[in-house]
Amino acid sequence: MDLLIYSFLILICNFDLATTQEEFSGPFCGLSGNYTQNTDYRHNLDDVLYTLINTNNGFGFYNSTSGQANAAALCRGDIQPENCRRCVDDATRRIRQQCPVQIEAVGWYETCFIRYSNRSMGSINDLVVFYAWNARNVSDSSIVQWNKGVADLLSALLPEAAGGGQFRKYSSLNITPPGFWTIYGMMQCTPELSEMECSDCLYGAVSLVQPLNRSLGAKLFRPSCFLQYENYSFYDSMWFPPPIPSSPSPTSSGK
Ligand SMILES: *[C@@H]1O[C@H](CO)[C@@H](O)[C@H](O)[C@H]1NC(C)=O
Ligand SMILES: *[C@@H]1O[C@H](CO)[C@@H](O)[C@H](O)[C@H]1NC(C)=O
Ligand SMILES: *[C@@H]1O[C@H](CO)[C@@H](O)[C@H](O)[C@H]1NC(C)=O
Ligand SMILES: *[C@@H]1O[C@H](CO)[C@@H](O)[C@H](O)[C@H]1NC(C)=O
Ligand SMILES: *[C@@H]1O[C@H](CO)[C@@H](O)[C@H](O)[C@H]1NC(C)=O
Numbered sequence: 001m002d003l004l005i006y007s008f009l010i011l012i013c014n015f016d017l018a019t020t021q022e023e024f025s026g027p028f029c030g031l032s033g034n035y036t037q038n039t040d041y042r043h044n045l046d047d048v049l050y051t052l053i054n055t056n057n058g059f060g061f062y063n064s065t066s067g068q069a070n071a072a073a074l075c076r077g078d079i080q081p082e083n084c085r086r087c088v089d090d091a092t093r094r095i096r097q098q099c100p101v102q103i104e105a106v107g108w109y110e111t112c113f114i115r116y117s118n119r120s121m122g123s124i125n126d127l128v129v130f131y132a133w134n135a136r137n138v139s140d141s142s143i144v145q146w147n148k149g150v151a152d153l154l155s156a157l158l159p160e161a162a163g164g165g166q167f168r169k170y171s172s173l174n175i176t177p178p179g180f181w182t183i184y185g186m187m188q189c190t191p192e193l194s195e196m197e198c199s200d201c202l203y204g205a206v207s208l209v210q211p212l213n214r215s216l217g218a219k220l221f222r223p224s225c226f227l228q229y230e231n232y233s234f235y236d237s238m239w240f241p242p243p244i245p246s247s248p249s250p251t252s253s254g255k
């Protein structure tokens with residue numbers, strides 16, 4: 001029964017020009033209920049949220065575990081380190097304010113998200129999905145071409161993100177169908193997922209945005225992966241993180 005309840009509680013909203021970078025989507029404060037004050041869980045959660053900011057893997061992924069409490073945060077792959085840190089710091093504060101006593105929670109900014117739970121992170125993907133779409137529609141005469149463009153874009157992005165390796169699973173790309181405007185897209189998974197888990201997460205996301213095929217843009221966030229496409233450039237295509245370290249151990253930078 002738990003499984004049924006957890007599967008895809010869907011939060012939706014549509015956006016137009018009103019959506020700002022600063023909007024905190026969700027937060028979704030979980031269905032596992034509340035913890036009682038002065039329990040181990042509360043102390044563990046305080047611990048992980050306090051230490052989280054110092055666990056950057058060097059590519060904008062943060063994770064921390066203490067007892068039963070697990071927390072993770074991820075910045076979009078094009079976000080520079082200072083802005084990433086600021087976003088995660090802010091998200092940590094926001095989620096604590098808005099989900100003060102809940103066992104698990106997840107919330108998304110446009111450029112980073114945060115989640116925590118007492119469950120293993122592998123099962124957290126079923127928790128919730130948040131999606132939003134541009135309320136403006138593609139005209140009837142363009143819809144076939146638009147959908148083909150979006151489908152081509154998403155199918156190019158998916159394997160590139162999933163195959164990104166153990167530190168960073170991010171892809172961004174734009175395509176311009178002949179005689180049409182350019183479509184910009186981005187996909188990302190938390191890097192602790194395997195290539196297969198990342199693909200599954202993104203396939204799920206793609207199937208969920210398919211019904212939004214008249215919209216000029218859509219974004220979909222899950223607790224371990226997300227995607228977005230728009231008819232304008234929304235990511236930084238000029239900035240790249242430092243090269244992947246050659247040693248297999250993640251660098252932990254306190255910055
Ligand atoms: C959890 O706490 C919130 C905020 O105090 C309250 O609104 C909610 O009813 C509580 N839920 C449960 C299951 O006790
Ligand atoms: C954080 O994630 C990495 C995989 O990216 C994993 O090896 C490590 O054990 C995790 N650390 C914690 C504290 O959960
Ligand atoms: C998480 O907390 C809920 C509520 O207390 C409990 O039912 C569940 O078994 C816990 N899950 C884990 C993995 O500890
Ligand atoms: C866009 O298309 C959807 C689905 O056909 C429709 O419900 C909606 O009203 C349209 N929006 C606008 C702004 O025309
Ligand atoms: C758009 O999505 C709807 C619902 O999934 C589907 O019935 C329709 O065929 C799609 N339209 C195009 C042009 O792909």
Ligand SMILES: *[C@@H]1O[C@H](CO)[C@@H](O)[C@H](O)[C@H]1NC(C)=O
Nearest residue numbers: 136138181182216231232233
């Ligand atoms: C996006 O689509 C709108 C509506 O059709 C159009 O007015 C606008 O010029 C497009 N934006 C770009 C950057 O092509």
